Amino acid sequence: MNNTTEFVLRHRQFYVPWTDDEEDMLETGQKFALALSTEVQLPLVVAATTLTNIPAELSRLEHITERSSTAQRRSRVVLALYPSWKLLLKATPSSTDSYFVGVEWADESLRGWSTFAGALDLSTWTTMVDPLSRDVRDIYDRIVWNGNNSWMDAHGKSAALRDLRRLEEIGQLDRDLLLGYVLHRKRSAAALxxxxxxxxVQPRPARSWL
Known part of the structure; x- marks a missing residue:
């Protein structure tokens, strides 16, 4: 095993960030996942929101969609193409010797999830690093704690809003990072x-279709 392969295999999660070159992203994710599957001698499984999102060249492989029942726990390499949060949580392998390759979609950021998974960013070949200070992490943890009812009760909502406003005040309200942090600890419905x-607290800009 050479040094590059050894470095890659220190990771279990891999991240392909969104770019305007969608064809290049797909090619990067597919080639890497196929090579990884061969290297570690584990089956490749494709995860996509629906079957129609799976490229023809991968259509014969085992697949996972949002309609799939509970994902299998056996060891494998999962290639997730533009996963929604629901699919992300369903497709992420639970076995510790499996691998996950996530190809991001423009409207469903994987940056936060990948950061807290310590994923290897395949656009830069660098390991993603947790950027949170102790103080910001304490606020994140308090938000999670107050979401024990998915932030549906009055106390959970008001406490979370107070902490979100505090993050905004100190310039630390990063939507993608916070939601990624929560995704590692809550169900997708709670994150939504x-x-x-x-x-x-931080309204999203209106989407332009021009």
Whole structure:
């Protein structure tokens, strides 16, 4: 095993960030996942929101979609193409000797999730590093703690909004990072509820279709 392969295999999660060159992203994710599957001698499984999102050249492989039942726990390499949060949580392998390659979609950022997974960014070949200071992490943890009812109760909402406003005041309200942090600790439905609270503090710009 050479040094490059040894470095790559220190990781279990891999991240292909969104760019405007969608064809290049797909090629990067597919080639890497196929090579990884061969190297570690594990089956390659494709995850996509629906079957129609799976490229023809991968259509014969085992697959996972949002409609799939509970994902299998056996060892494998999972290539997730533009996963929604629901699919991300379903497709992420639970076995410790499996691998996950996530190809990002423009509207569903994997940056936060990949950061806290310590993923290897395949656009830069660098390991993603947790950037949180102790103080910011304490706020993140408090937001998670107050979301024990998915931030649906009055106390959970008000406490989360207070902490979100504090993060905004100190310039540390990073939507993608916070939601990624929560995704490692909550169900996707809970993360979606938190996003509605983030919108109250940090409204998203109107989308332009021009």
């Amino acid at each position: 509820q938190l996003e509605t609270l983030i919108d109250k």
